[in-house]
Amino acid sequence: MRVRLAGAGLGRLYLARYPFLRAASSLVAELGLDLSELSSPTLAPVLKRALGRVVEGVRRGKVSPGLEDEYVELLSFPVAIALVASTRNEFLRRRYALAEAKRAEELLALEPLEKLLAIARDFGWWARPVGFLENGIFYEFSLALRDYLRNAAGLKDKKWRLVNRLVRSGRVLATRAEVARLLAEEVRRRVEELVLKAMRELREVPGPLKPYVEKVLALLSELKLGEGPSLEAAGEVEFEAFPPCMKAIYAALSERRHVPHAGRFAFTAFLLNIGMSVDEIVELFRRVADFSEKITRYQVEHIAGERGGRTRYTPPSCKTMRSYGLCVGADELCQRVGHPLTYYRRRLWRLRKARRAGQAEREEREAGEASEGGEVPGEPQGGRAGGGEDS
Numbered sequence: 458m459r460v461r462l463a464g465a466g467l468g469r470l471y472l473a474r475y476p477f478l479r480a481a482s483s484l485v486a487e488l489g490l491d492l493s494e495l496s497s498p499t500l501a502p503v504l505k506r507a508l509g510r511v512v513e514g515v516r517r518g519k520v521s522p523g524l525e526d527e528y529v530e531l532l533s534f535p536v537a538i539a540l541v542a543s544t545r546n547e548f549l550r551r552r553y554a555l556a557e558a559k560r561a562e563e564l565l566a567l568e569p570l571e572k573l574l575a576i577a578r579d580f581g582w583w584a585r586p587v588g589f590l591e592n593g594i595f596y597e598f599s600l601a602l603r604d605y606l607r608n609a610a611g612l613k614d615k616k617w618r619l620v621n622r623l624v625r626s627g628r629v630l631a632t633r634a635e636v637a638r639l640l641a642e643e644v645r646r647r648v649e650e651l652v653l654k655a656m657r658e659l660r661e662v663p664g665p666l667k668p669y670v671e672k673v674l675a676l677l678s679e680l681k682l683g684e685g686p687s688l689e690a691a692g693e694v695e696f697e698a699f700p701p702c703m704k705a706i707y708a709a710l711s712e713r714r715h716v717p718h719a720g721r722f723a724f725t726a727f728l729l730n731i732g733m734s735v736d737e738i739v740e741l742f743r744r745v746a747d748f749s750e751k752i753t754r755y756q757v758e759h760i761a762g763e764r765g766g767r768t769r770y771t772p773p774s775c776k777t778m779r780s781y782g783l784c785v786g787a788d789e790l791c792q793r794v795g796h797p798l799t800y801y802r803r804r805l806w807r808l809r810k811a812r813r814a815g816q817a818e819r820e821e822r823e824a825g826e827a828s829e830g831g832e833v834p835g836e837p838q839g840g841r842a843g844g845g846e847d848s
């Protein structure tokens with residue numbers, strides 16, 4: 458196998474670094490990798506590295522470059538995809554894709570211009586080399602608007618907004634590091650798609666993968682990743698009273714969709730201000746694909762005023778939420794408030810009032826029914842309530 462891989466003329470190192478490229482898949486197909494033969498001793502290093510890729514993705518949220526053996530690196534990728542697909546775990550699918558994207562970004566940032574252009578072509582980009590110096594920043598690439606927007610849309614930093622970009626002749630200029638970051642988004646989506654395709658195609662878990670599937674599921678469960686508690690079940694907090702914007706952010710987080718930094722900040726500050734503790738919020742964020750307990754805890758503590766400048770933050774006003782694109786359309790109460798917290802307090806007050814009224818009505822009805830029937834409400838027929846001891 459080594460000989461054929463080296464002789465394929467596609468550059469072993471190149472394909473081992475970027476095993477998600479179409480040329481790499483063709484080569485793997487040509488090599489005839491058969492998942493049912495994974496228990497063969499020859500493929501033991503491939504299986505070990507495949508498990509390593511997935512475990513690193515689960516534990517650290519990032520796969521290491523691992524380029525000691527190019528052959529192992531290349532073949533371990535489709536095996537890892539099959540392993541993730543075999544777990545049928547949606548959270549893992551997203552987390553693993555993100556972890557592979559981080560690995561790719563690290564490697565892409567070191568590539569020469571021609572190689573980045575070749576990889577961009579693999580994703581269907583229309584990218585061109587340029588040399589443009591502005592404010593001390595050297596732009597080496599010009600990108601088609603659609604390629605830029607497709608990948609920058611989900612990125613958090615303001616610098617990715619189109620209004621903050623240099624656009625020349627309808628094309629967006631980008632540095633090498635920026636192209637690596639944008640390509641990482643393509644990688645993430647492609648890996649997610651590859652796992653999804655494998656999920657559809659795999660009728661049963663390939664025999665040699667079975668023990669590893671159990672290992673990975675046990676690890677997810679041990680780390681409680683993707684299993685955070687739901688807000689709907691939270692005791693103190695009344696999810697029903699949440700304003701539409703916060704419900705939308707929570708829905709996106711629960712479905713592991715991307716939520717920009719401003720949205721996470723607003724949601725965290727909102728939860729803290731309606732009475733949730735730092736620990737409860739950290740647990741809640743476990744449901745999110747890129748969850749890291751250390752980073753999440755640090756950020757939540759910072760917003761709670763337990764770190765840094767000791768300022769306890771409140772969520773942004775409706776006006777600011779609108780400017781961030783986080784206001785998802787107002788209902789009748791939204792028309793009368795200027796802040797999501799005011800919305801929550803008013804809706805909560807209305808809900809509790811309605812519940813109290815409902816309760817009073819029920820009690821009154823029961824009392825009426827009981828007196829019509831000659832019974833004392835709450836007291837069992839023929840004796841004292843509870844039948845306890847006399848004091």
Ligand code: SF4
Nearest residue numbers: 700702775778784791
């Ligand atoms: S109007 Fe305010 S409370 Fe209502 S959805 Fe928009 S930001 Fe949220």
